[in-house]
Amino acid sequence: MxxxxxxxxxxxxxxxxxxxxxxxxxxxxxxxxxxxxxxxxxxxxxxxxxxxxxxxxxxxxxxxxxxxxxxxxxxxxxxxxxxxxxxxxxxxxxxxxxxxxxxxxxxxxxxxxxxxxxxxxxxxxxxxxxxxxxxxxxxxxxxxxxxxxxxxxxxxxxxxxxxxxxxxxxxxxxxxxxxxxVDLDMWSPGPGGGVPVWSGRVVSEKGPEDAIHAARRSGSGLRLAGPLPDLRYFRERVEPLLGDGVEYVGHLDHAELARLVGSAAVAVISPCWDEPFGLVVAEALACGTPVAGYARGALPELLDEHTGVLAEPGDVAGLAAAITAASGLDRRRVRAHAERTCxxxxxxxxxxxxxxxxxx
CATH class of the missing domain: 3.40.50.2000 (Glycogen Phosphorylase B;)
Known part of the structure; x- marks a missing residue:
C-alpha cells in the first residue's frame, strides 16, 4: 500500500x-x-x-x-x-x-x-x-x-x-x-487549431517515427520539437521523413514550447516503451491541447475520454484515427482536467x- x-x-x-x-x-x-x-x-x-x-x-x-x-x-x-x-x-x-x-x-x-x-x-x-x-x-x-x-x-x-x-x-x-x-501559469491555454505537435527527446523509445507516419495518414502534418541526444538516430531515421507538412522546429525553451503546444490542434504522444509518467502529457493538457497517443505506460492513467484518444501501442493507423478524433475534443475541459490532476x-x-x- x-x-x-x-x-x-x-x-x-x-x-x-x-x-x-x-x-x-x-x-x-x-x-x-x-x-x-x-x-x-x-x-x-x-x-x-x-x-x-x-x-x-x-x-x-x-x-x-x-x-x-x-x-x-x-x-x-x-x-x-x-x-x-x-x-x-x-x-x-x-x-x-x-x-x-x-x-x-x-x-x-x-x-x-x-x-x-x-x-x-x-x-x-x-x-x-x-x-x-x-x-x-x-x-x-x-x-x-x-x-x-x-x-x-x-x-x-x-x-x-x-x-x-x-x-x-x-x-x-x-x-x-x-x-x-507543470506550472499552470507558464503552460497556459492556447488557441489550438494548428498543426499537431510532437515534443520530447528525439530518440527511438519516444516514437517520433510512428508519430510522423500517423500524421501523414491523417493528413494533418506535424511539428516536432525537442533535444537531439542521439544525432545519428535523428539523421538516419527521422530527418529523411521530414518535409511535406512535417518539420522539426528545434529544441525550444519552455515559453516557446508552450506557445507551440497551445497553438496545436492535438499533441501526438507515441511512446515505444512504457512511459513512467509523460511530462509532455501534462504540458499539453495545461495548454488545453487534447492528446492523441498510444495506450502505454502511464498515459491511460493521465487521460480520460474528454482529454485524449488512445490507440493500441504500435498501431499507426489507430494513432492516425486518434489524431482526427482528438482534434474535436473540448479544449476547456482539457485545461480543467489539468487543473484538477497535474x-x-x-x-x-x-x-x-x-x-x-x-x-x-
Missing part, C-alpha cells in the same frame, strides 16, 4: 539536499523531463521558504546555485589502460555519486535528502546518511536500481505514477504516488508533506 499523505499544514521549513543528474545541466531548454522536474521543484520549494541545495551537472541554471558534482576521477594511466576500465561516462557518474554520498554521510546540515537521479549509488548508500533519503522512481525497474534496493537499506520511495509504482512493487512494496506537475502546486504539496513526515 502507498504511504498516506497528510493534509497540507503550516510547519517549519525543511533543509533539503536535492540530488539531480550528474551528466545533464538543469537549465532551459531542458535536456529532458527529469531536469525540468528538478528545476521546478527546487524553485517552488524555495519560494515556500524551504532551504534547498541542489547537486547536479555542470552548466546548470545559475539561479539554482547548483553544487556541481565532480565527474573527473583522478585515475592513473595504468588504471585507464586496464582491461576492466568501463566507458568514460559510467566511470564519471560512479565517481560523482560516490563522492557525493560520502560527503553527505558526514554532513548533518539536512533534514531530508531527495534523490531524483537515476543512479544506483544514492540508493545503495542511503543507510549511511544521517538524514532520511527519499528516492523518486522516475523510470521502470532497472537492474542497477533493483540490485541496490535488494540490499534492504534503500530508504523511502515515491513514484511518479500508479503505473510506475505497480512496476516496482516486487522490490518496493510501498511507494507514495505523486504525479509530476498542477505543479499539487506536486509540490505532495513532496512537502513527505518531507515533513520524514523529517519529524
Amino acid at each position: 502507498a504511504r498516506p499523505l497528510r493534509p497540507p499544514t503550516r510547519e517549519p521549513r525543511v533543509r533539503i539536499a536535492l540530488i539531480a543528474s550528474a551528466r545533464y545541466p538543469i537549465r532551459q531548454p531542458f535536456p529532458g523531463g527529469l531536469e525540468a522536474h528538478t528545476w521546478q521543484l527546487a524553485h517552488h520549494l524555495r519560494a515556500r521558504g524551504h532551504a534547498v541545495e541542489v547537486f547536479g551537472g555542470p552548466g546548470s541554471d545559475p539561479a539554482l546555485d547548483v553544487r556541481v558534482l565532480d565527474t573527473r576521477p583522478a585515475l592513473s594511466e595504468h588504471a585507464r589502460g586496464d582491461s576492466s576500465m568501463p566507458p568514460g561516462h559510467f566511470m564519471a557518474e560512479h565517481h560523482a555519486y560516490l563522492g557525493l554520498m560520502l560527503d553527505l554521510a558526514r554532513d548533518r546540515g539536512y533534514d531530508v535528502v531527495h534523490n531524483n537521479s537515476l543512479h544506483y549509488l544514492p540508493v545503495a548508500m542511503a543507510a549511511n546518511l544521517p538524514a532520511p533519503v527519499l528516492t523518486t522512481l522516475h523510470t521502470p525497474p532497472t537492474p542497477w536500481l533493483e540490485s541496490a534496493i535488494a540490499l534492504g537499506t534503500a530508504g523511502h520511495f515515491a513514484a511518479v505514477s500508479a503505473h510506475t509504482a505497480d512496476r516496482w512493487r516486487s522490490s518496493v512494496p510501498s511507494a507514495t504516488v505523486i504525479h509530476n506537475g 498542477s505543479l502546486t499539487a506536486m509540490v504539496d505532495g513532496y512537502e508533506r513527505l518531507y515533513w513526515d520524514l523529517a519529524s
Whole structure:
C-alpha cells in the first residue's frame, strides 16, 4: 500500500539536499523531463521558504546555485589502460555519486535528502546518511536500481505514477504516488487549431517515427520539437521523413514550447516503451491541447475520454484515427482536467508533506 499523505499544514521549513543528474545541466531548454522536474521543484520549494541545495551537472541554471558534482576521477594511466576500465561516462557518474554520498554521510546540515537521479549509488548508500533519503522512481525497474534496493537499506520511495509504482512493487512494496506537475501559469491555454505537435527527446523509445507516419495518414502534418541526444538516430531515421507538412522546429525553451503546444490542434504522444509518467502529457493538457497517443505506460492513467484518444501501442493507423478524433475534443475541459490532476502546486504539496513526515 502507498504511504498516506497528510493534509497540507503550516510547519517549519525543511533543509533539503536535492540530488539531480550528474551528466545533464538543469537549465532551459531542458535536456529532458527529469531536469525540468528538478528545476521546478527546487524553485517552488524555495519560494515556500524551504532551504534547498541542489547537486547536479555542470552548466546548470545559475539561479539554482547548483553544487556541481565532480565527474573527473583522478585515475592513473595504468588504471585507464586496464582491461576492466568501463566507458568514460559510467566511470564519471560512479565517481560523482560516490563522492557525493560520502560527503553527505558526514554532513548533518539536512533534514531530508531527495534523490531524483537515476543512479544506483544514492540508493545503495542511503543507510549511511544521517538524514532520511527519499528516492523518486522516475523510470521502470532497472537492474542497477533493483540490485541496490535488494540490499534492504534503500530508504523511502515515491513514484511518479500508479503505473510506475505497480512496476516496482516486487522490490518496493510501498511507494507514495505523486504525479509530476507543470506550472499552470507558464503552460497556459492556447488557441489550438494548428498543426499537431510532437515534443520530447528525439530518440527511438519516444516514437517520433510512428508519430510522423500517423500524421501523414491523417493528413494533418506535424511539428516536432525537442533535444537531439542521439544525432545519428535523428539523421538516419527521422530527418529523411521530414518535409511535406512535417518539420522539426528545434529544441525550444519552455515559453516557446508552450506557445507551440497551445497553438496545436492535438499533441501526438507515441511512446515505444512504457512511459513512467509523460511530462509532455501534462504540458499539453495545461495548454488545453487534447492528446492523441498510444495506450502505454502511464498515459491511460493521465487521460480520460474528454482529454485524449488512445490507440493500441504500435498501431499507426489507430494513432492516425486518434489524431482526427482528438482534434474535436473540448479544449476547456482539457485545461480543467489539468487543473484538477497535474498542477505543479499539487506536486509540490505532495513532496512537502513527505518531507515533513520524514523529517519529524
